[in-house]
Amino acid sequence: MQNGQILEVTAGEGYLVELSPGLISDAPGLAGRLSALLGLTDPSVRAVIVTDSNVGPLYAGKVEAALEATRPGASAGVITIPAGEESKTPLELVRVLEAMASLRLTRKDAVIALGGGVVGDLAGLAAALYMRGIRCLQMPTSLLAMVDSSVGGKTAVDLEAGKNLMGVFSQPVGVLIDPEVLRTLPAREISCGWGEIIKYAGLDGDVLAAVRTELGPCRSGIAPLPSVGLIARSIDVKRRIVSEDEKESGARRLLNLGHTAGHAVETASRYALSHGASVAIGMHILTKALVKEGKLPRAMLEDLEELLRQAGLPSSIPPELLARADLDFSIDALLAVASHDKKSAGSGVNLVLPIAPGRAEVRKVSWEDFRAMLETGL
Amino acid sequence: MQNGQILEVTAGEGYLVELSPGLISDAPGLAGRLSALLGLTDPSVRAVIVTDSNVGPLYAGKVEAALEATRPGASAGVITIPAGEESKTPLELVRVLEAMASLRLTRKDAVIALGGGVVGDLAGLAAALYMRGIRCLQMPTSLLAMVDSSVGGKTAVDLEAGKNLMGVFSQPVGVLIDPEVLRTLPAREISCGWGEIIKYAGLDGDVLAAVRTELGPCRSGIAPLPSVGLIARSIDVKRRIVSEDEKESGARRLLNLGHTAGHAVETASRYALSHGASVAIGMHILTKALVKEGKLPRAMLEDLEELLRQAGLPSSIPPELLARADLDFSIDALLAVASHDKKSAGSGVNLVLPIAPGRAEVRKVSWEDFRAMLETGL
Numbered sequence: 197m198q199n200g201q202i203l204e205v206t207a208g209e210g211y212l213v214e215l216s217p218g219l220i221s222d223a224p225g226l227a228g229r230l231s232a233l234l235g236l237t238d239p240s241v242r243a244v245i246v247t248d249s250n251v252g253p254l255y256a257g258k259v260e261a262a263l264e265a266t267r268p269g270a271s272a273g274v275i276t277i278p279a280g281e282e283s284k285t286p287l288e289l290v291r292v293l294e295a296m297a298s299l300r301l302t303r304k305d306a307v308i309a310l311g312g313g314v315v316g317d318l319a320g321l322a323a324a325l326y327m328r329g330i331r332c333l334q335m336p337t338s339l340l341a342m343v344d345s346s347v348g349g350k351t352a353v354d355l356e357a358g359k360n361l362m363g364v365f366s367q368p369v370g371v372l373i374d375p376e377v378l379r380t381l382p383a384r385e386i387s388c389g390w391g392e393i394i395k396y397a398g399l400d401g402d403v404l405a406a407v408r409t410e411l412g413p414c415r416s417g418i419a420p421l422p423s424v425g426l427i428a429r430s431i432d433v434k435r436r437i438v439s440e441d442e443k444e445s446g447a448r449r450l451l452n453l454g455h456t457a458g459h460a461v462e463t464a465s466r467y468a469l470s471h472g473a474s475v476a477i478g479m480h481i482l483t484k485a486l487v488k489e490g491k492l493p494r495a496m497l498e499d500l501e502e503l504l505r506q507a508g509l510p511s512s513i514p515p516e517l518l519a520r521a522d523l524d525f526s527i528d529a530l531l532a533v534a535s536h537d538k539k540s541a542g543s544g545v546n547l548v549l550p551i552a553p554g555r556a557e558v559r560k561v562s563w564e565d566f567r568a569m570l571e572t573g574l
Numbered sequence: 575m576q577n578g579q580i581l582e583v584t585a586g587e588g589y590l591v592e593l594s595p596g597l598i599s600d601a602p603g604l605a606g607r608l609s610a611l612l613g614l615t616d617p618s619v620r621a622v623i624v625t626d627s628n629v630g631p632l633y634a635g636k637v638e639a640a641l642e643a644t645r646p647g648a649s650a651g652v653i654t655i656p657a658g659e660e661s662k663t664p665l666e667l668v669r670v671l672e673a674m675a676s677l678r679l680t681r682k683d684a685v686i687a688l689g690g691g692v693v694g695d696l697a698g699l700a701a702a703l704y705m706r707g708i709r710c711l712q713m714p715t716s717l718l719a720m721v722d723s724s725v726g727g728k729t730a731v732d733l734e735a736g737k738n739l740m741g742v743f744s745q746p747v748g749v750l751i752d753p754e755v756l757r758t759l760p761a762r763e764i765s766c767g768w769g770e771i772i773k774y775a776g777l778d779g780d781v782l783a784a785v786r787t788e789l790g791p792c793r794s795g796i797a798p799l800p801s802v803g804l805i806a807r808s809i810d811v812k813r814r815i816v817s818e819d820e821k822e823s824g825a826r827r828l829l830n831l832g833h834t835a836g837h838a839v840e841t842a843s844r845y846a847l848s849h850g851a852s853v854a855i856g857m858h859i860l861t862k863a864l865v866k867e868g869k870l871p872r873a874m875l876e877d878l879e880e881l882l883r884q885a886g887l888p889s890s891i892p893p894e895l896l897a898r899a900d901l902d903f904s905i906d907a908l909l910a911v912a913s914h915d916k917k918s919a920g921s922g923v924n925l926v927l928p929i930a931p932g933r934a935e936v937r938k939v940s941w942e943d944f945r946a947m948l949e950t951g952l
Binding site: 240286289290293294297298300324325326327328329350352355356357358360361362363364365443444535536543 | 618664667668671672675676678702703704705706707728730733734735736738739740741742743821913914921
């Protein structure tokens with residue numbers, strides 16, 4: 197077992213991200229942390245656990261037991277949503293809110309978001325909306341949620357028109373991460389998380405070096421578990437950027453590296469592609485286009501392709517998806533999705549472009565130039 | 575025509591409330607204000623008007639014309655919801671959000687909430703949620719929305735479990751009020767607005783004096799239109815309190831005078847009672863209970879009853895509603911609703927209690943004591 201790490205995010209009122217292997221199985225330790233973070237010594241404060249049908253059976257009982265260990269009655273119950281991206285809807289959000297109301301939660305109570313990115317985003321939004329906002333503690337259980345969505349206060353559900361179009365910025369009161377739970381995560385989910393870690397590698401030279409070290413020995417195409425140190429380092433990149441620009445008016449846009457083309461591909465695949473795989477394809481599209489335009493050395497593209505292969509991620513849209521008659525990956529279809537993206541801004545789109553290994557910058561690109569990049573890079 | 579008034583709210587990033595009779599009919603004046611408030615000189619910025627099926631046909635065309643007068647294309651269109659409290663639902667909210675997406679609004683664009691309280695609350699929430707928040711300008715057209723809901727940044731829709739349970743605090747970029755539009759407002763709506771004005775009279779001696787002056791000559795039971803000065807004075811009470819306590823952790827709770835019992839009665843009536851009438855009944859319940867307990871002089875109750883009568887508002891639940899078999903106004907039913915109220919806090923409820931003419935204070939009251947007050951005051 198490795199030692200825990202604590203990182204401080206200064207967005208919102210400020211909060212801590214704690215990585216501690218074995219955290220969830222350590223009942224007294226977890227109880228102490230929950231009591232301190234949620235103020236459970238106040239006898240009128242309760243917490244409700246929001247989780248999904250995969251994670252709930254594994255861990256909700258342990259978290260609930262830890263709550264009850266702080267004080268009988270400190271748990272208000274468990275709300276379970278069906279596992280999967282299909283649950284990230286306004287309808288499911290309202291179901292959770294009605295369930296919170298039927299548990300008679302008050303403004304002093306809190307939500308514990310226990311699960312992957314969908315649970316974190318949806319439960320975070322439910323907490324932000326219930327009675328105009330109650331507190332939320334994030335307990336991410338997927339690699340993607342640990343390194344990305346649980347930190348930074350972005351909450352959302354999807355609209356018909358596009359991903360994450362309905363949401364708010366609302367910082368959690370804390371993030372508790374037990375990397376041990378990754379041992380039960382399916383390989384696809386591990387790869388998905390690597391997609392975001394490789395994104396951080398595109399923004400930070402130290403992460404890039406660590407990613408090379410950890411993926412280097414991997415020849416199987418089955419991604420290894422990242423070390424606790426690399427998870428912490430990834431979160432640290434996000435922490436630094438979010439602390440500087442909570443509401444994405446500047447530096448935070450960097451975190452969207454690979455996300456504009458990536459979201460378009462993800463939506464066009466109707467979520468047959470994981471988020472991490474989509475971001476991987478998105479980064480590859482941009483890098484390939486910039487290499488072909490002579491703006492980046494070919495070695496950067498080859499390096500990216502090698503890392504993606506080692507992490508079990510695709511570099512481009514898999515042939516079996518391209519062959520499906522019900523999916524449309526045409527440039528026009530992708531542009532139509534991208535124009536709905538939050539990053540679009542009238543006459544063009546704010547793209548994050550790689551400029552060197554471990555470095556990227558935000559540039560506003562016209563729709564014509566973005567089209568040309570998709571044509572060259574896909 | 576009376577002169578305009580401008581008040582400054584310092585909540586959020588700070589914004590102005592402008593009252594100006596004839597504002598909406600003065601096309602060039604309105605265009606100039608919209609351009610300045612929404613930054614329409616930037617050619618990539620547009621505004622969408624959200625209104626309802628009553629207000630839209632009267633005023634949306636004028637506002638849209640003013641937008642287009644600033645710059646062709648500055649209007650992104652008009653989204654209309656069905657008039658009435660029944661529209662204040664998550665479902666209607668999501669319809670508005672999807673419509674905003676289909677108009678391809680970006681993060682730079684803005685919402686103009688043109689209508690009464692339902693439109694203001696719902697459109698304000700839609701703006702706060704769309705792409706994690708775009709700007710909202712409030713243009714209230716009902717007396718209730720002018721003196722209350724358009725100022726202060728409370729946005730919400732109702733859940734099945736209760737009123738305003740799903741929402742956020744999100745301050746508008748400005749509030750534009752044209753009191754001339756009140757001339758077309760039905761009498762019931764004018765009375766409804768007086769309910770909130772009389773509430774401010776319970777919090778502020780100057781408003782109380784002005785209310786007495788304006789309602790004094792009224793013997794018909796049909797409420798007169800309040801003067802622009804009284805509307806401004808009412809907003810000023812709210813402005814002062816909200817500027818001090820944006821998120822209702824302290825002083826802002828004062829604004830809930832009459833609202834705990836009022837919301838319960840309103841919900842129990844299934845909205846057959848207007849919000850203002852419900853607040854009137856709520857104030858009367860508390861005042862009557864305190865008078866019966868000997869904590870307030872009887873004159874305060876008689877004074878309140880006189881003002882409510884002059885404003886065309888009920889002091890208690892009307893007999894025709896009490897007689898309806900499908901409605902349950904029992905103490906148990908009212909307490910069940912009140913316990914869901916946002917103002918409830920575990921073991922009791924934060925009640926606003928009148929303590930003298932023009933003065934009230936917040937006190938936490940146990941559920942037992944609140945039950946007793948309902949029994950005495952109803």
